[in-house]
Amino acid sequence: MLTRRWAWMGPSTSGRAMAGPRVLLGLLAWCMLWLVPFAGGCGDGTSGDGAGGDDPTEGRGASDLFVASTTSLQDCGLFEVLLPAFERAHPEYTVKVVAVGSGEALRLGETGDVDVLLVHSPEAELDYMRRGLGLDRRPVMSSDFVIVGPPSDPAAIKGLTDAAAALARVAATRSLFFSRGDGSGTHAKEREIWQKAGLVPSGDWYQTTGQGMGETLTITAQKGGYTLTDRATYLAKRESLALAILVEGGPGLRNPYHVMTVKDAREPVGAALFLTWLTGEEAQRLIRDFGREQFGEPLFLPEADKAPDKAQ
């Protein structure tokens, strides 16, 4: 019985072969049904462009505001708190987050594919502003970086606060270290610390993943190595990792986030509103309280009233 019932899956040919054309026609009709709404959507777009479609609220619902930000902010869940609050304050916008490394985020801003950037790579941000690709740049908050590693700590860096001294020990003992090597804010920070330590890391012990923080943490834990991470991503993934925070609190480990509006934004008004809201009272309060409940400690320090970071 089973054989008979499943027979149509196999290469056998029976009377069912006759059903072929009808099945094909049916599939074709199904395709058409799917495509029609998309075609309609296209039409709307073009007509809207001609007839005063500039007003984002006219005719359609909320318009999309694209924010490029880092994977760490996405992974720790901060956006799930901030975005609904923003959308309540400005119901005419729906925020879409593109979570990528700071390097790609800045590229997305350059090509005008997003409207706002919320990133943590001060040097690259200043370069971005100098090239005239951004309109405004304001400090939002800061978190901090930590050096994590196996609890056995073969390089004996536990308890240090000087990140440069800690990495120097990792290099001296040739302990496995994983670098993101992806031009992200975290990678920029790591290079800065190596520079401070007066070292150019190279060798089999210094490996590059080219991937995001979450993936790099997984690899580091599986291989029993060390890495530099932002505290938020580490805390969010802590339970699946056999890694401990070994170095924290040093002045060289601050991780400042700035918000920037993109010059060629498709939603310049929304972008400016987002910047103002993010540096305003409500958002700053949400940022200050974020993480207390889930992680037992706040993850971010609100810093909208500070002067923007020049570079570190």
Place this chain on the structure above:
Amino acid sequence: MDVMWDAVKEAFRLLVGGDRYVYEVMWMSVQVAGIATLLGMLVGIPLGTWLALRRFWGWGAAAAVLNAGLMLPPVVVGLFVFLLLSRQGPLGGLDLLYTPAAMVVAQFFIATPVIAAITMGGVASVPKEVRLQAMGLGASRAQTVWLVLREARVTIFSAIVAGFGAAVSEVGAVMMVGGNLSAGGHNLTGTMTTATMALVRQGQYARAVAFGIILLVLTFVITLLLTRTQQGIRRRWLQS
């Protein structure tokens, strides 16, 4: 279009300029996919042949499982292999995670169903009369199967090419178990696809497209060689 033009120039520069990392990554891709395909052939061709020639209780279900294997989401394969090889996993002691061997295992599970399913189709479409006649002429079981396989050889060859293609173009599973690692400008576990994906995430679009172009050229050359062999097989077969 600037990105595309930059990419073409970059691809040319990387290939001709002898960028060592690029060559290492290309070689890694070919080796890993090649070994996975060879292992996939060892399992997939007998499996496909067996399913094509035998009928047994539950055959339909087995064939359906095999065909479903064609649509096996690589990311699920990756997760499965990752959990198998991770430190907490049953094979964690082998310390295979983030090595080329781990990538071979993942690509094996991707290539094998492709090879087996296409082989099954090819062998099943050899007219039954060929088998009956051979057996009637006194051929043994093994000789008959060998004859049928020779009849289906062109399709089996396509199966191998498709299996290699599925393996070499895969990215999700390989990223998960390979890790795209490098050290000091030397490649450790990066493949063309994972290196491309990492470049995209870094916003290096021109270099990413260049890697894509190189992968296309690479697969084209390999497929060309395979296709020539396939045609050679067909010609010799027709002449004999």
